[in-house]
Amino acid sequence: MKVLTVIGARPQFIKASVVSRAFKDIRPDVREVIVHTGQHYDANMSDVFFDELCISRPDYNLGIGGGTHGQNTGRMIEKLEGIMKKIQPQWVLVYGDTDSTLAGALAAAKLDIPVAHVEAGLRSFNRKMPEEINRVLTDHIAQILLVPTEIGRQNLRNEGIADEKIKLVGDVMYDASLYYKSKARKPQLPIGLSDKVSEYVLCTIHRAENTDNRQRLTNILHGLSDSNVQIILPLHPRTRSKIAEFDLGIPENICVIDPVGYLEMVWLEANSRVIVTDSGGVQKEAYFFGKPCVTIRDETEWVELVDAGINQLVGDDTNLIAKSIREAKFSLLNSNIYGQGNSANMVVDLLNQ
Structure with a gap:
């Protein structure tokens, strides 16, 4: 065949x-x-x-x-x-x-x-x-x-x-997460951040609906800032260019790093406290690694995670983004959704x- x-x-x-x-x-x-x-x-x-x-x-x-x-x-x-x-x-x-x-x-x-x-x-x-x-x-x-x-x-x-x-x-992404978790490797992080890896929030922003809309991107960055927690942001090229085009500043609590490979991303996800994302795949990976997820979109195709209460849709609501990051918890009895x-x-x- x-x-x-x-x-x-x-x-x-x-x-x-x-x-x-x-x-x-x-x-x-x-x-x-x-x-x-x-x-x-x-x-x-x-x-x-x-x-x-x-x-x-x-x-x-x-x-x-x-x-x-x-x-x-x-x-x-x-x-x-x-x-x-x-x-x-x-x-x-x-x-x-x-x-x-x-x-x-x-x-x-x-x-x-x-x-x-x-x-x-x-x-x-x-x-x-x-x-x-x-x-x-x-x-x-x-x-x-x-x-x-x-x-x-x-x-x-x-x-x-x-x-x-x-x-x-x-x-099949659950299969992949099980296989690659043992192969994950720590990315190079800025000096001073490496010792506090268990305290950070991981964030990814790449969808055009967020990056190409100045007001939405501004609201998201303000929400991340108002959370008052350490955030690691592997900055997608599209997001980087739009931040520059819109003349937006990066909040002080956000540590920007270059985009990372898959094995480094797995390490960042597995060692984070909370994950903030607009990626469909990262929403699932947050669940695979037992991390609460805050999704900066108005809807998601992975509705079962929202129904389970471990993924919260916050759109670009500044206050809700900050509040959800601070209060996010992972609690789920059924561990076999996927x-x-x-x-x-x-x-x-x-x-x-």
Whole structure:
């Protein structure tokens, strides 16, 4: 059997790594062909990155990125179609909600190749987000929808998707967090901060809805400032450029560091007191490491964490951001929201049926 895996952003490489490892461990007869669209160029996408994370290097790198959503998606479809015709896979495997996800699904559908979607069923119910459009369309194209939670399964049922297509497998990111936690490494921190690692709050800000809106970004920075706690902020390039463009200052309690690699990020998450983020993946990783999460968005696709009371949506409300950081606690009896850490094996098994 041949499986063609389409990925385009670093989080997808991490998710795909555990599934690729499962193919090798339990289905060595499967030939997996990995295509990186190039949607997110990252200097860390080097031989060192692949070696450290034990990730198979892509068989193809399309080098597509830097354009608009429409430009990128169209170019990806065209190039992916050619590769699929050449490889003739039995399955096309896509992850998450990027333009690469949708392009892979559309290219496969046009060639009548079955699609399996990992992280199916997520909904923020905000159609202004490109990711939401990608999720919905990919789910309605796919033949197997590999959902991480019961809520995801119900979302798909509500949209009329047949039950036999929906498979509850848990979250492959939980598999990844278990595997990489022991490999995490401490990043280089400013002198004086290293001795207080158990007291800091970790913050990430990168979504356009926050960075490209001067008032929202100002409110968020004020909320972080008013929390009066030590905050470590690995500063995303987009956020850095917008802070400069809007002539905003960095509050004194925020320690800005350069963006870190995945293993350093895992260490920062695992050793923090609270995590503040607008990232979907980091919300889940906060849960995996037993940290309360304050989410600077108006909605989230990971609603089960909000329902459990360990993730609080605060938007750009300055007072609520500060209050939530100071009072955040992690208390949860059910520790298996996202499965048992064997999601990748379940994905591989289902593709063999």
